[in-house]
Structure formats: C-alpha cells, structure tokens
Amino acid sequence: MELIRDCLDKQVVDPHGKPLGRVDGIVLDVTQGKQPQIAFIEIGALTRLNRISPRLCRWYRSLALKFGARDLESHSIPWSKAVSTAIEVVVDEDAKRSPALEFEYWLREHVVKKIPGN
Amino acid sequence: MKKLLEISLGIVTSVGGFLEIGSITTAAQAGSTFGYKLLWAVALGGLCIIFLVEQNGRLSAVSGHTLPGAIRERFGYNYFVFMFVILGIVSLLVLGAEIGGVCIALELATGVRLQWWAIPVGVLSWLVIWKGTFSVIEKGTSLLGLVSVSFVVGAIVMHPNWSSVLRGLVPSGQSQNAAHYWFVAVSILGASISPYLYFFYSSGAVEDKWDESYLGTNRIIATIGMSFGSLISMSVLVLAFLVLAPRGLHADDYHDLALLLQDAFGHWGFILAVASIGICSLGAALEITLELAYLTAQGWGWNWSENVRPRDEARFSLTYTVVLLLGTLLVLVGINPLQLTVFSMALTAATLPVSIVPFIFLMNDRHYVGKNPNGIFSNIVVLSIIGLASVLAIVTIPLQLFGSK
Numbered sequence: 001m002e003l004i005r006d007c008l009d010k011q012v013v014d015p016h017g018k019p020l021g022r023v024d025g026i027v028l029d030v031t032q033g034k035q036p037q038i039a040f041i042e043i044g045a046l047t048r049l050n051r052i053s054p055r056l057c058r059w060y061r062s063l064a065l066k067f068g069a070r071d072l073e074s075h076s077i078p079w080s081k082a083v084s085t086a087i088e089v090v091v092d093e094d095a096k097r098s099p100a101l102e103f104e105y106w107l108r109e110h111v112v113k114k115i116p117g118n
Numbered sequence: 119m120k121k122l123l124e125i126s127l128g129i130v131t132s133v134g135g136f137l138e139i140g141s142i143t144t145a146a147q148a149g150s151t152f153g154y155k156l157l158w159a160v161a162l163g164g165l166c167i168i169f170l171v172e173q174n175g176r177l178s179a180v181s182g183h184t185l186p187g188a189i190r191e192r193f194g195y196n197y198f199v200f201m202f203v204i205l206g207i208v209s210l211l212v213l214g215a216e217i218g219g220v221c222i223a224l225e226l227a228t229g230v231r232l233q234w235w236a237i238p239v240g241v242l243s244w245l246v247i248w249k250g251t252f253s254v255i256e257k258g259t260s261l262l263g264l265v266s267v268s269f270v271v272g273a274i275v276m277h278p279n280w281s282s283v284l285r286g287l288v289p290s291g292q293s294q295n296a297a298h299y300w301f302v303a304v305s306i307l308g309a310s311i312s313p314y315l316y317f318f319y320s321s322g323a324v325e326d327k328w329d330e331s332y333l334g335t336n337r338i339i340a341t342i343g344m345s346f347g348s349l350i351s352m353s354v355l356v357l358a359f360l361v362l363a364p365r366g367l368h369a370d371d372y373h374d375l376a377l378l379l380q381d382a383f384g385h386w387g388f389i390l391a392v393a394s395i396g397i398c399s400l401g402a403a404l405e406i407t408l409e410l411a412y413l414t415a416q417g418w419g420w421n422w423s424e425n426v427r428p429r430d431e432a433r434f435s436l437t438y439t440v441v442l443l444l445g446t447l448l449v450l451v452g453i454n455p456l457q458l459t460v461f462s463m464a465l466t467a468a469t470l471p472v473s474i475v476p477f478i479f480l481m482n483d484r485h486y487v488g489k490n491p492n493g494i495f496s497n498i499v500v501l502s503i504i505g506l507a508s509v510l511a512i513v514t515i516p517l518q519l520f521g522s523k
Contacts, residue, residue: 005485009191009198011419022190022419043419051195087182104420107432117249118429 001085003038011088012043012077018095024048024074041082041089043100044074075100125338131256132171132343133350134263138402139219140212140309140463141351142395143456146369146378148302149358151295154278154286157352159303161287163310164348166506168340169499170474173481173492174316175336178323181486185320186416188486189476198417204469206410209314211462213406213441214448217243218455219399222372226392233452240446243403247438252325252424255408259401266350266394272382273353276360283356301521304514305460307506308467310348314402314409317473321412325423333490354378372456407445411438461518468514470507478504 001007003026012020025042049057064072075098083090095101112118148156174185181188190198220239221232246255292299328336357378358369367374375395379387408424414437415422421431428435449455478500481492492500 004194009195011187019419019421022417024195048195052199104432107436108429112429112432112435115248115428118427118435 006085007038007041007089010085012041012100013088013090014093014095014098015083015090016095020077020091020093020095020098020100021075023089025051027076038079040076040078041091042074042076046072047074071099071102121335125335127257128335128339129343129346130264131260132339133346134260134266135256135398135401135405136344136347137263137266137269137350137354137394137398138309139215139222139395139399139455139459140312140402140466141306142219142354142375142398143369143459144302144305144309144463145351145354146358146362146375147460148306149355150362150368150374151302152292152299153359153363154282154356155290155292156299156303156306157283157286157355158289159306160310160348160351160355162289162506163307164344164351166307166311166503167315167348168344169496169503170311170316170477171319171344172337172340173477173496173500174320175323175328175340176333176490177480177486178320179328179332179336180330180488180490182324182329183486184324184412184416185317185473185476185480186413187419188480190417192480192483192486193476201472202413202417204472205313205317205413208462208465208469209406209410209413210441210444211448211458211465212312212314213403213410213445214453215455215459215462216399216403216406217445218449218453218458220396220403221449222375222455223392223396223399226373226376226388227396232455233450236446236449239400239403239449240442243400243407244439244442246404247407247424247442248428248435250424252322255404255424256322259397259404262397263394263401265390266398268379268383268390268394269350269353269357272379272387272390273356273360275382276357278356278360297517297521299521300513301464301517304467304510304517305463306351307510308463308465308470308514310351311470311503311507312466313470313473314406317413318405318409321409321416321422325425330488330490357382370456403445407438407441410441411435464514464518467507467510469511471504471511474500474504474507 008023008026010023012023014020021043023041024044025047026038027040027042029037029039046057046061049060061072077091077093081092083092145160177188178184189201217239221235224235225232361378361381362369362374369375376388376391379391383390411434412422415434420433422434480486484491
C-alpha cells in the first residue's frame with residue numbers, strides 16, 4: 001500500500017458505511033531496526049491545519065482555548081481497527097458513538113432539531 | 119424502457135436546467151452589441167461543458183467518488199482548500215447573481231422593487247432544499263425551466279438571416295470596441311463552463327446511484343442535453359440582435375431582458391421571458407447552493423445527501439442554510455444584480471483552471487476510472503480546455519478593467 005495515495009485523505013466510514021470524516025493524518029510507529037508501522041489515523045481540525053501551516057495550527061489552538069474549547073485534539077483511530085482500504089477506509093468504530101462526530105451531534109441537538117421541519 | 123425514460127428525463131433536466139441569469143445576460147449583451155459575431159463563444163462554451171460533464175459523470179459512475187472527494191484524495195488537503203476558497207467565493211457571487219435573477223423576474227412581474235424580494239426568495243429556496251429531495255429539486259425546477267425553450271421558438275419565429283447566424287459560429291475578431299468584445303466573449307465562456315454545473319452533476323450521479331451500466335446514459339445526456347441547452351443561449355443571442363439592437367438597447371439594464379420575446383409573441387412574450395428568467399435563475403440558485411454544500415461536505419468527509427432529513431446531516435444542512443443566507447445578503451445590500459452577474463461570470467472564467475486541471479489526472483487514473491479512462495481525443499480536448507481556461511485566467515482581469523461597461 002502506498003500511504004499517501006491509498007490512505008491519506010480517504011473517506012473514513014464505519015462498518016455500516018456511515019462517514020466519520022477523512023484521513024487527515026497518519027501517525028507512524030518508528031522503531032529502530034524495524035519497518036515503520038501505521039499506529040493511528042487521525043481525524044481533526046488541528047491535524048488538517050498543521051498540514052497547511054503549523055503556525056496556523058498553533059494560532060487556531062490558542063484562539064479556540066481562549067473561547068473556552070476543551071477537547072481540541074484530533075480523534076485517533078488505531079490502525080488495528082481498519083477493516084479495509086478499498087474505495088474508503090472502513091474502520092471498526094460505530095459512527096453513533098464516535099468522538100469524530102461530536103460536533104455533528106452537538107449541532108443536531110442544539111441547532112437543527114430546533115428548526116421546524118427537520 | 120426504464121433506461122429510455124431515464125435518458126429522456128436526464129436530457130430534459132439538462133436542457134431545462136441549462137439557462138440561468140448569467141447565460142441570458144451575457145448572450146443578450148453579445149447579441150445586442152455585436153450581432154451574431156459572438157455565437158462562436160456560446161458554441162465553444164457548450165462544447166467544453168459537454169466534455170467536462172460527460173467526464174464527471176463517468177468518474178462518479180465508475181469510481182463512486184464525487185469530484186471534490188477525488189480531488190482531495192488525489193491532490194491532497196492543501197490543494198483542496200485552495201480550490202475550495204476560490205470556488206467558494208466565485209460560487210457565492212454567482213449565487214447572489216441567480217437570487218438577483220429571480221428577484222429581477224419578480225420585479226418585472228409585479229413592479230415591486232427587487233430588493234424587497236430578496237428575503238422571500240431566500241426563504242423559498244431554503245424551504246425547497248430543507249424539505250425537498252434531490253430529484254424534486256433537480257427535476258422539478260428543470261421541468262419548469264423548459265419554459266426557456268420559448269427562446270428557441272421565438273428566435274425561429276423572428277426569421278433570422280440563417281447564413282449570418284452560421285457565419286457567427288466561426289470565430290472572428292472585432293476592430294471597434296475590441297476590449298468589450300473580448301470581455302463579453304470571456305463572460306459567455308464563464309457562464310457556459312460553470313463549475314457548479316459539473317460539480318452538481320457529479321454529486322447527482324452519486325445521489326442517483328449510477329454505476330458502470332450508466333456510462334452510455336451519461337454520454338447521451340451530456341451530449342444532447344448540453345447541446346440543446348447551448349441552443350437556448352444561442353437563441354437568446356439571436357433574439358437580442360433582432361429585438362434589442364434596433365431599439366438601441368444593450369441589455370445593460372435588466373428591463374431590456376423582458377423585451378426579448380416581445381416581438382415574437384407580444385404580451386405573452388413578456389410573460390414567457392419573465393417566467394424563464396425567474397424559474398431558470400431559481401433552479402440555478404438551488405443547484406449552486408447545494409453544490410457549495412456538497413463541495414464542503416465531500417471535501418471534509420461529512421454525511422451528505424439531499425435525500426435524508428436535515429437532522430441526520432446537521433453540518434451539511436447548516437452549510438446550505440448559511441450559503442443561502444450569504445447569497446441573499448448580496449442582493450439585500452443593493453448590489454446591482456446585472457453587474458454582479460457579468461462580474462461573477464468573468465471571474466468564473468478566470469478561475470476555471472483551478473477546477474479543470476485535476477480532470478486530466480483523474481480521468482487517466484485507473485484507480486478511479488478503471489477500464490474507462492480518457493482516450494487520446496478526450497485528453498486532447500481537456501488539455502485544450504485547460505489551455506483556453508489558462509488564457510481566460512490571464513486576460514480576464516485586464517478585460518474586466520478595460521472592457522467592462
């Protein structure tokens with residue numbers, strides 16, 4: 001597998017095909033004398049911003065903390081949970097309980113459900 | 119039989135959904151100022167959009183990927199964000215122009231100033247998207263948009279000099295007022311080769327669950343649908359020459375657009391022209407709103423579909439809500455919709471390379487298109503479109519400064 005071509009930026013879905021996000025980052029486990037292994041894939045704004053510019057990422061973090069954000073870290077999914085990597089990266093993590101969708105569920109409960117006809 | 123019905127419906131959808139305030143305005147300005155001389159630009163734009171739409175449909179049918187998703191995967195997050203920002207700004211301006219187009223039609227029909235219509239039009243558009251499904255939005259507005267075929271009938275009824283019309287299909291220069299001539303040519307191309315059209319088409323192919331068995335359908339819909347769509351734009355240009363030019367009008371005021379069918383059909387002509395402007399602009403406004411929400415959701419990997427309830431895709435539904443709010447604001451603050459239209463069409467032309475360059479890579483990448491990559495001919499066409507788009511990107515800003523009225 002070519003990591004950049006076959007994994008990075010791919011759609012991540014749960015076993016039922018529900019989207020969790022895209023592979024924003026890949027964390028490798030590098031041990032001397034061993035072949036590097038994928039440890040985690042990451043989904044989150046900080047990882048994405050860090051790819052554009054680490055400075056932008058630091059600036060976003062400090063601004064978000066100032067506005068009272070608590071859990072800023074990107075969501076890491078252990079590579080051992082990856083089931084397949086064909087068109088999408090299928091992971092063994094239920095979308096209904098995934099921290100990757102915390103903001104989606106917050107918006108649903110606090111905004112969309114308050115709009116008639118939702 | 120089912121396939122035949124799908125093909126017919128697809129063609130009708132493409133024809134009815136082709137015209138919008140941008141193509142009407144730019145074609146009318148071209149015809150009223152330069153006669154048939156710019157027909158080639160409409161034809162060239164039509165030809166380009168046929169190829170781009172066909173390739174987008176093929177990409178989505180074979181790979182199951184939409185264009186934004188494939189661009190992020192193949193070109194990475196940074197390129198995607200770059201494209202997103204540029205397309206986002208241009209599409210928002212075009213959305214403002216389309217909402218303005220609906221408001222223009224309502225002002226022409228009722229006499230109530232267009233700014234008063236901005237909020238009702240914004241709310242109506244939002245309600246249609248919030249409550250409607252993909253096919254209601256796509257097919258409903260397109261079927262109603264078939265009223266724009268009246269421009270073709272109108273042009274035939276007016277008995278244009280067909281040999282002059284045919285001569286207009288051959289590109290020619292212009293010695294007098296050359297900067298304005300080329301500016302209008304660029305605006306026509308920007309209105310014809312609209313990224314929202316092929317981005318929306320690509321999402322539609324996934325929404326409608328196309329697979330490889332749809333490749334023939336896709337080719338027929340793209341070719342026939344977009345050809346007939348271009349024919350409507352050409353008819354507007356012909357009518358503008360025959361109706362507006364003799365009156366000394368140049369379609370720089372939206373009241374001029376209501377006259378396009380007057381000589382052909384009398385009072386009915388006014389009603390048909392206003393209905394066409396209103397319905398087609400509304401259809402385009404809905405498509406652009408959805409296109410922006412699709413682009414965002416697909417790029418970031420959210421839930422997206424116009425076929426599920428808003429609560430099941432909170433980020434997607436709030437994105438189109440905010441997009442519509444911003445588009446409506448552009449009309450509400452009093453920007454002249456016609457000036458916004460011409461400006462946004464030229465800007466569309468200038469930014470085309472950003473969304474077209476990825477095509478040549480994706481359409482030759484067997485990870486996406488499997489056994490159906492571009493042939494040599496299609497690749498030459500896409501490379502030519504990229505060349506054309508690059509020239510447009512370079513010349514648009516000087517033309518905007520010196521050639522716009």
